[in-house]
Amino acid sequence: DIVMTQTPLSLSVTPGQPASISCKSSQSLLHSDGKTYLYWYLQKPGQSPQLLIYEVSSRFSGVPDRFSGSGSGTDFTLKISRVEPEDVGIYYCMQARHLPWTFGQGTKVEIK
Amino acid sequence: QVQLVQSGAEVKKPGSSVKVSCKASGGTLSSYTISWVRQAPGQGLEWMGRIIPILGIANYAQKFQGRVTITADKSTSIAYMELSSLRSEDTAVYYCARGPLDYWGQGTLVTVSS
Numbered sequence: 367d368i369v370m371t372q373t374p375l376s377l378s379v380t381p382g383q384p385a386s387i388s389c390k391s392s393q394s395l396l397h398s399d400g401k402t403y404l405y406w407y408l409q410k411p412g413q414s415p416q417l418l419i420y421e422v423s424s425r426f427s428g429v430p431d432r433f434s435g436s437g438s439g440t441d442f443t444l445k446i447s448r449v450e451p452e453d454v455g456i457y458y459c460m461q462a463r464h465l466p467w468t469f470g471q472g473t474k475v476e477i478k
Numbered sequence: 479q480v481q482l483v484q485s486g487a488e489v490k491k492p493g494s495s496v497k498v499s500c501k502a503s504g505g506t507l508s509s510y511t512i513s514w515v516r517q518a519p520g521q522g523l524e525w526m527g528r529i530i531p532i533l534g535i536a537n538y539a540q541k542f543q544g545r546v547t548i549t550a551d552k553s554t555s556i557a558y559m560e561l562s563s564l565r566s567e568d569t570a571v572y573y574c575a576r577g578p579l580d581y582w583g584q585g586t587l588v589t590v591s592s
Contacts, residue, residue, distance in 0.1 A: 367540075405578060407523075414573055414582040415515075415523065426580060458523055462578055466539035467513070467525040 368392050368461050372470035379449040380478045387473045389442045389459035396439060396463070403463040406435055406444045409472075410455040418457075419444065451477050480504045482574050482583035489589045495562040498586045500574030507555040508532045510577040514548060514559040516570040517585075526572075529557060564590045 369392040379385045395402045406419040417426045419435035422442060432447040446453060454477055459470040485499040500512060513528040527538035531550040538546055542561070550557040557574055571585040 403578075407579065409523075414585055415575075415579070416582070417578070417580045420578055420580070456522075460523075460525075460579065465537050466527075469523045469525065472522045 368464050368468050370468050370470035372473050376474045378476050378478050382448050385446045385449050387444045387457055389470050391440045391461050394439050395461050404442050405460045407458045408455050480581045484583040484586045487587040490564050494564055496588050497560040498572050500557045500583050502555040508552050512557040513575050515573045518570040566590050
């Protein structure tokens, strides 16, 4: 199975400050169709996870533009340009290039 | 607006089976895959498997192979996940999600306890 490794596992951020989460996969997530199947989700407390970013860098419908994704191959990053109080929760990366799909361990983001 | 509505919480005995449903509205089930993801208390997300309704093909994570069955009824737009030989470690919230997990159900808590 593909191992997804996120760092850090927790993050405490002052509102208005940036935040960054890294996600590394044990194999390349680039498909022969040219797409890279790396996704980012946020699970807010007591809620189902919600999709933020698909295929490395595309924001899902309704996701604020303070969220951005980048990377290629095996190294990926989620950035929040200015953290808002409603951004608290656990962030997960997930790969859907290889079966079984696998998630990172999660990064807990809290507000200082 | 796509919505996935799951069946209610279940309490099961060890060794028994549970079947969780996931009804799609606002779109046809046939057009997308449906995955099942579980989350044990205080733990992360774990992908269990998926079904491609239009093909009737299911893929499962090796960990659950032989114990999980994912099916879909295109006529009713309902997907199902059945997990057998339940043990206490299967206590978790089970989610269904569409396609690349863009829309999620509300989750179903399955508690396995004697």
